[in-house]
Amino acid sequence: MANRVLSLGLSVALLTALPLQAQDLNVYRGTQVSPQIERVYEHGLQYLVTSQEEDGSFPGNYGREPATAALAMLAMFAHGDDPNYGPYAKSIKRCVEYLLKSTDAGTGYIGNSMYNHGFSTLALAEAYGAVQDERIGPAVKKAIDLILTSQEKNRFKAWRYSPDSKDADSTVSGACFVALIAARNAGLRVPDNAIDDALKFYTDCQQPGTGSIGYTPGSGANGTATTAIGVAVYAYARKKDQPTFVKALSALKKSEDENGGGYPFYGEYYESQALFQSDVKAWEAWNDKRVQKLADSQNEDGSWDASLGAPLSTAFGLLSIALSYRYLPIYER
Template sequence: MRIFRPIFILLTTLTAAAGQSPKPELISPQVKNAVEKAVAWLVKQQKPAGFIVDEKSDARPKRGDLPSHSAAMTSLALMGLASVGHMPDDPTPEGQACGRALKYVVEGVEPDENGYLGRSDRSRMYGHGIMSLMMAEMIGHAPDEATDKRLRSQLKGAVQLIIRSQQVPKSDANRGGWRYEPSSSDSDISVSVWQVMALRAAKDAGFDVPTEYINNAVAYIKRSYRVERDANGNPKSDSAAFSYEPYGGRQTFSTTAAGLLSLQVCGQYEAAEVHGSANYLLKSPPELNEPWFFYGCYYYAQGMYQRGGDHAATARQKTEQTLIAAQGNDGSWYPRNGNEKSAGAVYATSLALLSLSVHHHFLPIYQK
């Protein structure tokens, strides 16, 4: 089994700028307290069957026919818990809860003949990407050999599904990306980022992911970068946003942060699009009441941390101040705006944990 050794260098900033040696800082007591409360709240939401959702339920789901979005939401919660050090093979109460959550996903999801994970709980390609990323991150941390074996088998099929769905005939603008279903002929950055992170994590875990498919995804994401370019294709501005779709669609902090992190995960640390989107976010930080705050904050915190320097310091301060002030007395967070409200508190709390975990380095996908 492949075991990832946690890197306990609290806030030794991973900076892309040569010669910088930021002074290490300890995680503040306020952040530590917020994380502990959030962990305790998430664990309390776990149902007897192992899934972690907002709704109260003692039901025993049938394999292949799971409560709506329950496998995707449980995967997101598991990544949030693991990001601050609670792994499914730990003997602690939190670790045991993570073990039950992992077993729920790998035992409850029934992939179709193509390896599609998003059908069992109706979470579509969003859920497929989230579950695939979670499985890749949990390689070596399953609570038992049977779960590990099933996890590896499902992940292998899931990776092949992502690759095949990227190859569906698409327009020049949409080529290399993904949308809501494996057969979709269009793409958007929100769905695509989950798939490319899953591919990158699976490749890091030793699965066969030809580089060309990651490169195709990188090219797609770069086409979503909204900036005027010169005759050589170089951006004319050092600050710009990513849009929801290539050459169009809304440009928000959340789409920009998603583009920033995904390119860095793929090793594009010095790409012009990375520099420009980080500069854009430096001037346009997230606000709690805007649409998709928690989703965007996760990408913002992780992506800006990878940049180091002023970008990391500014994002750290903004993320911590905003999330600590918004946390409920019970340890949870709840979305305040738009469609994100319907996703609920498990969703928001899981993403808040991932946002506050940048200095822990437990999950391999965020290690540079």
């Protein structure tokens, strides 16, 4: 088996000198990854590698969106292999190239929506200090500056589809918010007020009766997805003592919706993070069911199908169980 290394961004050097087997590294990190998880995960990664185009994009629905390359790259990072020399290094390099090629050199805007921009910025922030490419740092800084200036112009102090949007929703805002947290973890400056203003938006989206988080202020919850996003952002901000978080977590645990609120794979991507950051015991029970569901529904080529298209669904699917490995810096508790 190829050597496995831990990547922790700027704060910890890559352990390239340690020829650890997968199970040894999992013990080092204090995790237990079952053979079933490893089979499912590696099968999914192989699909992403073999379906990737030479330019770093992917086929099918949303395949050419930068967010797909970003999330596929995150799924590869999350497995713990060396991003510069490991078995997925070539695919990671292609993803980086595609994200940089999709970036406006002047504004730092990645793709054609803040969905794309948020997920792409997150991926580049996780790559910063881990992938040997001096272009990543400046690209992340510009991308973060755009997120911050977009927030400043927004009357809700959050985000929607365009950098100039005056309205906001909890899903686009989730992508942008987590990118800010990842950038801050990587050593970039993110003002406290940017975090606080975004959290207030989620409080405004909370339903007083149920505690669930709506798509926009005053709207109903969009299945479990928007509530899970609300829980995750408060957890990543280390604000788990706030009433908004406590009520949203309670609502999330009470939910019996197992299909992401009509957005399968996307909803579970956030639900895994929300539960892991909030209640590890609850996450363990949820994760066991999720792994089995993915194992039962995985296609022969390693992919999963949904309305988002196979590449994006597969990336989201893998990331929904990636906390079993716990290698991505953003996943640190």
